[in-house]
Each structure stands twice: as structure tokens, then as C-alpha cells.
Amino acid sequence: MHIFVINSGSSSIKYQLFRWPQERPVCSGLVERIGADQATITHKVFALDAPEMPATEQRLTLPLPNHEAGLREVVRLLTAAPNGVIQDPADIAVVGHRVVHGGEAFAATTLITQAVKTEIRRLFALAPLHNPANLLGIDVAEQLFPQARQVAVFDTAFHQTLPEYAFRYALPEALYTEQRIRKYGFHGTSHQYVAAQATAYLGLPDARLITVHLGNGCSVAAVRGGLSLDTSMGFGPLAGLVMGTRTGDLDPSVLLHLLGPLGYSPEQVSTLLNKESGMLGLTGSSDMRDIGAALAAGDARAQLAYDLYAYRIRQYIGAYVAVLGGLDAVVFTAGVGENDALVRRLACQDMGFFGLELDEAANQQRIPGLREISLPSSRAKILVVPTNEELEIARQCAQLLA
Ligand SMILES: Nc1ncnc2c1ncn2[C@@H]1O[C@H](COP(=O)(O)OP(=O)(O)O)[C@@H](O)[C@H]1O
Numbered sequence: 013m014h015i016f017v018i019n020s021g022s023s024s025i026k027y028q029l030f031r032w033p034q035e036r037p038v039c040s041g042l043v044e045r046i047g048a049d050q051a052t053i054t055h056k057v058f059a060l061d062a063p064e065m066p067a068t069e070q071r072l073t074l075p076l077p078n079h080e081a082g083l084r085e086v087v088r089l090l091t092a093a094p095n096g097v098i099q100d101p102a103d104i105a106v107v108g109h110r111v112v113h114g115g116e117a118f119a120a121t122t123l124i125t126q127a128v129k130t131e132i133r134r135l136f137a138l139a140p141l142h143n144p145a146n147l148l149g150i151d152v153a154e155q156l157f158p159q160a161r162q163v164a165v166f167d168t169a170f171h172q173t174l175p176e177y178a179f180r181y182a183l184p185e186a187l188y189t190e191q192r193i194r195k196y197g198f199h200g201t202s203h204q205y206v207a208a209q210a211t212a213y214l215g216l217p218d219a220r221l222i223t224v225h226l227g228n229g230c231s232v233a234a235v236r237g238g239l240s241l242d243t244s245m246g247f248g249p250l251a252g253l254v255m256g257t258r259t260g261d262l263d264p265s266v267l268l269h270l271l272g273p274l275g276y277s278p279e280q281v282s283t284l285l286n287k288e289s290g291m292l293g294l295t296g297s298s299d300m301r302d303i304g305a306a307l308a309a310g311d312a313r314a315q316l317a318y319d320l321y322a323y324r325i326r327q328y329i330g331a332y333v334a335v336l337g338g339l340d341a342v343v344f345t346a347g348v349g350e351n352d353a354l355v356r357r358l359a360c361q362d363m364g365f366f367g368l369e370l371d372e373a374a375n376q377q378r379i380p381g382l383r384e385i386s387l388p389s390s391r392a393k394i395l396v397v398p399t400n401e402e403l404e405i406a407r408q409c410a411q412l413l414a
């Protein structure tokens with residue numbers, strides 16, 4: 013059978029089609045810059061006997077006003093000659109959706125029903141960049157694949173193992189018991205996947221890992237024996253690390269000052285913190301490739317932004333060594349974590365105290381797949397592990413339906 017996985021982001025859609033139970037990627041792709049003048053679709057098709065490297069890659073540039081237009085174009089690519097991979101959308105038995113916020117209602121992968129969609133909608137306010145796009149992806153997929161079973165895999169689910177003293181805030185109890193205000197944590201599918209890869213690589217079932225997911229959104233998790241013990245994002249995906257457009261940790265007094273003396277509305281504060289801050293607010297761009305280029309050209313704002321971004325990562329590594337009571341490896345993953353050697357160098361700087369020693373030559377190499385970038389003398393390893401949220405989502409769909 014075929015499982016199709018959709019990871020709808022705020023302005024992008026990642027997708028992957030798998031042949032199951034072989035776990036074979038049939039095709040994968042990325043729709044970027046949805047809503048901009050010209051969107052792009054990169055569509056890769058894999059050969060049956062060589063799933064490591066795409067056999068063909070197509071790149072399309074076209075206007076895509078919204079997610080629906082994007083997904084319709086993807087379905088056209090799936091079936092269109094000469095590189096079509098399925099005869100008919102009905103060949104897809106299961107569609108797995110990444111859903112960012114599952115609240116406390118969803119601690120596990122869930123078959124999507126009307127009631128599940130209502131709950132995902134109820135959580136819009138807590139993940140305004142994500143849940144609306146995720147629900148849109150579900151609505152469009154229900155239309156395009158009416159015979160398929162639709163399954164939700166929640167970013168929050170992996171972090172449901174946090175102990176209560178880690179997930180509770182020091183607020184009056186009723187705000188937790190009645191309003192469910194607590195830390196949820198996000199990027200769980202990615203943290204779970206790379207932690208499993210690293211644990212297998214190290215051959216340590218009880219490995220103490222700090223997984224550092226650096227994409228547009230960024231988060232750190234403390235993982236021991238495959239269980240999440242703490243993570244840097246909280247009630248919504250705003251807390252913790254500095255991100256592309258989000259602040260990360262911020263003293264709540266700043267919010268009070270914005271809402272009070274400075275006269276911001278709640279909507280303006282939300283836009284400020286979610287969409288106008290982070291690396292974008294510091295430098296004018298949210299894309300690390302642009303900021304890296306500006307830094308190379310001697311831009312002082314880019315230097316400060318890199319320093320601030322890496323400093324926050326170092327603070328969390330220190331904190332999570334304490335949470336784990338030691339450290340076997342730090343794992344870098346996602347767009348920035350897998351590709352930006354300077355971020356990794358700055359994040360691992362002066363960490364000898366924690367037994368972390370970076371091998372700068374290995375750090376600079378661009379090799380696909382899991383790789384070790386620490387020196388042989390390093391007590392804890394530093395790993396780069398490419399994430400594959402789509403494969404993890406497909407596995408969880410298959411487990412649910414088995
Ligand atoms: N070669 C690269 N060097 C530095 N940063 C990169 C590189 N490739 C991608 N990135 C960065 O990765 C980020 C996006 O990561 P990704 O994991 O795809 O995010 P998301 O899934 O949240 O959309 C962007 O900030 C982008 O600049």
C-alpha cells in the first residue's frame with residue numbers, strides 16, 4: 013500500500029509518498045513560498061532499487077496563492093506523465109498529517125474525525141502559525157483523497173512523558189486543572205526520530221541525549237532512553253531558542269509593557285512575537301543562508317544575531333546536562349542544524365567542561381547522512397543526524413492502523 017505524508021508549514025508544504033511496509037520513499041517534495049508572487053515546487057522521484065538518491069528531480073516555479081493550490085499541484089505531479097508514481101489518487105490508502113499542537117487531548121497518533129478536527133481548530137490560538145495550515149492540509153487531503161484514512165501525528169505527543177515538575181508552570185493550580193496551561197513542547201516527531209537514530213548509532217539504549225532541532229522553528233529536548241524529559245518550547249511554539257521569526261525566551265514583563273504603556277493590542281503582540289522577531293527582527297532576514305552571507309561580508313547585526321542564537325543554544329545544553337545528570341551526545345538536526353557549520357561551531361564553543369570537543373574539520377565537511385563531528389577525545393559525542401519527520405509520521409500511521 014501507499015502512505016502519503018503531508019507536513020504543512022506556515023508558507024511551505026513538505027510531502028513524501030512511501031510504499032509500505034517496505035518503508036520505501038517513492039517520491040518527496042517541497043512546496044515553498046506559498047502566497048508569494050512565485051512559489052517553487054521541488055519534486056523528487058526515487059528509483060525502486062536505489063532509494064538513497066532521487067532518480068529524477070523537477071523544479072517548477074509558479075504562482076500558488078494558498079495551500080490548496082499547492083496540494084492540488086502536488087497531486088497533479090503524483091499522477092502526471094512521464095514521472096507519475098501512481099495511477100490514481102485512490103492508490104493512496106493512508107494520508108498522515110503533521111499537526112503541531114495536540115494539547116493534552118492527543119498524547120498519541122489519532123485517526124482524524126470531525127471531532128478531532130474541531131479540537132485542532134480549538135487549538136489555533138495556541139499555535140497560530142501552524143494549526144491553521146495543518147487543518148487546511150487535512151481539509152484539502154479529504155477532498156483529494158476521499159477514500160484514504162486520514163491520520164494526525166502531533167508534534168506535542170512525544171513530550172507527554174515530561175514529569176509534572178517539568179511541564180507545570182508556577183501559576184495558580186486552577187490555570188492548569190481548568191485551563192490546561194502547561195508546557196507541551198513541539199517538534200516531537202523530529203526529536204523522537206533523531207534520538208532513535210542516535211541511540212542506535214551509539215549502541216546505548218539508555219543514551220542521554222540533547223537533541224537540537226534548528227529549522228524555522230527551533231527547539232531543544234533532553235531525551236533519556238528514548239523518552240523526552242524536558243524541552244525548550246512551552247505552552248505554544250514561542251519559548252526557548254531564538255528562531256527565524258520568533259523571539260524564544262522572553263521576560264513576561266516585556267509583554268506587560270507592550271500591552272500597557274506602549275498600547276499594543278493582543279493581536280499586535282502576537283504578530284510581533286511570532287512573525288517579526290527572532291533572526292528577522294535582529295537582522296532583517298529570517299533565512300540563515302542570507303544571514304550567513306551578511307556575516308561573511310562583515311555585517312555587525314548578523315554577527316550579533318549569530319552570537320545570540322548560539323548563546324541561547326549553549327545555555328540550554330548546559331541546563332539539559334543537569335536535567336539528564338550527564339551527557340552521551342548532542343545531536344544537531346533540521347535545516348540549520350544539518351547545514352550551518354558556523355552555528356554548530358559557536359554552539360559547541362567552550363563546552364569542554366561538559367566533555368564536548370568539536371572536530372572543526374569534520375564539522376566543515378558536507379556528507380549526507382548521520383555523521384560524527386566530535387574529536388576522538390570528546391567524552392560526549394557531537395552528531396549531525398538528518399531528521400525525517402515524514403518517515404516517522406508514516407511509521408506511526410502504520411502502527412496505529414496495524
Ligand atoms: N545550507 C544551509 N546553510 C544554512 N542554513 C540553511 C541551509 N539550508 C537551509 N538552511 C536553513 O534552514 C532553515 C529551514 O529549516 P527547515 O528544517 O527546513 O525548517 P522548517 O521545517 O521549520 O520549515 C532556514 O532558516 C534555512 O535558512
Ligand SMILES: CC(=O)OP(=O)(O)O
Nearest residue numbers: 198199227228229249
Ligand atoms: C512547532 C514549530 O515550530 O514548527 P516549525 O519549525 O515547522 O515552524
Ligand SMILES: [Mg+2]
Nearest residue numbers: 227228229346
Ligand atoms: Mg520543520
